[in-house]
Amino acid sequence: MADAARTAALEVLRAVRSADAYTNLALPAALKRHGLSGRDAAFATELASGTVRRQGLYDAVLADCVDRPLAKVQARVLDALRLGTHQLLAMRVPSHAAISTTVSLVRSDVGPGAAGFANAVLRRVCEHDLDGWVDRVAPDAGDDLVGHLSVAHAHPRWVVEELSRALGSRQDEIGALLVADNEAPGVTLVARPGRSTRDELPGEPTAWSPYGVHLESGDPGAVPAVRDGRAGVQDEGSQLVALVLAAAPLDGPDARWLDLCAGPGGKAALLAALAGSRGAGLVANERQPHRAELVRRALAGSPGVLGIVTSDGTAPPWEPSSFDRVLVDAPCTGLGALRRRPEARWRRQRADLHDLVPLQRALLSSALDSVRPGGVVVYATCSPVLAETSEVVTSVLASRTDAELGDAAALLPGVPDCAGPLPGTFQLWPHRHQTDAMFGALVRRLPA
Numbered sequence: 001m002a003d004a005a006r007t008a009a010l011e012v013l014r015a016v017r018s019a020d021a022y023t024n025l026a027l028p029a030a031l032k033r034h035g036l037s038g039r040d041a042a043f044a045t046e047l048a049s050g051t052v053r054r055q056g057l058y059d060a061v062l063a064d065c066v067d068r069p070l071a072k073v074q075a076r077v078l079d080a081l082r083l084g085t086h087q088l089l090a091m092r093v094p095s096h097a098a099i100s101t102t103v104s105l106v107r108s109d110v111g112p113g114a115a116g117f118a119n120a121v122l123r124r125v126c127e128h129d130l131d132g133w134v135d136r137v138a139p140d141a142g143d144d145l146v147g148h149l150s151v152a153h154a155h156p157r158w159v160v161e162e163l164s165r166a167l168g169s170r171q172d173e174i175g176a177l178l179v180a181d182n183e184a185p186g187v188t189l190v191a192r193p194g195r196s197t198r199d200e201l202p203g204e205p206t207a208w209s210p211y212g213v214h215l216e217s218g219d220p221g222a223v224p225a226v227r228d229g230r231a232g233v234q235d236e237g238s239q240l241v242a243l244v245l246a247a248a249p250l251d252g253p254d255a256r257w258l259d260l261c262a263g264p265g266g267k268a269a270l271l272a273a274l275a276g277s278r279g280a281g282l283v284a285n286e287r288q289p290h291r292a293e294l295v296r297r298a299l300a301g302s303p304g305v306l307g308i309v310t311s312d313g314t315a316p317p318w319e320p321s322s323f324d325r326v327l328v329d330a331p332c333t334g335l336g337a338l339r340r341r342p343e344a345r346w347r348r349q350r351a352d353l354h355d356l357v358p359l360q361r362a363l364l365s366s367a368l369d370s371v372r373p374g375g376v377v378v379y380a381t382c383s384p385v386l387a388e389t390s391e392v393v394t395s396v397l398a399s400r401t402d403a404e405l406g407d408a409a410a411l412l413p414g415v416p417d418c419a420g421p422l423p424g425t426f427q428l429w430p431h432r433h434q435t436d437a438m439f440g441a442l443v444r445r446l447p448a
């Protein structure tokens, strides 16, 4: 009999493959359906997330074990084979248990013929350990380093290329970055200032954000301050982006702040709390109505909220020069947050940049129009890809005479090794800072 944890993980894989589901949303639903909690829930989570993350490597292994193209293997059987391979190569599940449970999943789901096939394939997978398989199926690192890293660490080749380019002079760190991308991130909480303190939150204080704690274990939803919105779940890198906007020196009035791309509202909630504690207020804008609704919920009960607007940030309804501080947390490839989104690396394509980059430029330009002369804009992405970071900032600044780059990195005191690709910008990294790879640039609108 296949157990409930493996059945739940298989259902998640299937939803991700066939219904474009997000692992992080499909998982809690599957855990609930099967009544899983505690260790069983943790096991199902690692099974599903780990399998989705390393799918490219497991497919290379399975292709070597199957005598026909993988595309000809029934998709439902392939899902189970990937799950079995993850248990055999990356989890400490004894081989006999990994094989027998996978075979019984396939038997009950597809039938006895497919179960026999799965048994034979997984016995072949057992012939080598993970390193042995990488030696066998990955290109030799001396001949093709990117190809080797791509298979060994299960990242598409173009992603390895873009991440390497973004590391600039530190390309020797690419292996460490890819390893970090394959580790499930811990949960970080933020105590929204004026609404809660980190003394109220369980866990160890974060190194750089004065509002964060790393939750060691347990369900964040069970923390009272999180449950009533006075605190939230937020990566330390995201906290730092909001803190940089709030800390940027400013001459003149400092009353009206804008978050141009606010959904689902994590940074807006921190910004509103900070603004409220200084007698200022935040307008949170979001284009998509359902995400604007999430912003509304994130800001419910917060001081410092001037309004929530649903509009295209490239053609907003407010007058130019309406704000003193503006955050553009731009829609991006998200390649800096791969730890959190197991399927993202396999869904994203380099061609996505064709649509994203012009939108990012238009949003940064619109933010510069929205801020008053003398005001500040922070342009941020959860991607280190240069086309989305330094190249957007450089091209927008080249097209305007009323803006200049400021020093955002100086506003992150104590954060080591965070220099970004342009002077004064910052770039955080999962392998260096244990945060998402947030990029940030401070752009100052010159006084009139």
Ligand SMILES: C[S@@+](CC[C@H](N)C(=O)[O-])C[C@H]1O[C@@H](n2cnc3c(N)ncnc32)[C@H](O)[C@@H]1O
Pocket (backbone or CB within 6 Å): 238, 260, 261, 262, 263, 264, 265, 266, 267, 268, 285, 286, 287, 288, 291, 311, 312, 313, 314, 329, 330, 331, 332
């Ligand atoms: C990276 S997310 C922002 C995350 C958010 N700041 C937070 O911390 O929770 C980018 C957001 O921009 C929104 N967006 C995309 N195009 C937009 C546009 N033209 N105007 C305004 N928002 C847009 C997306 O729907 C998405 O919610």
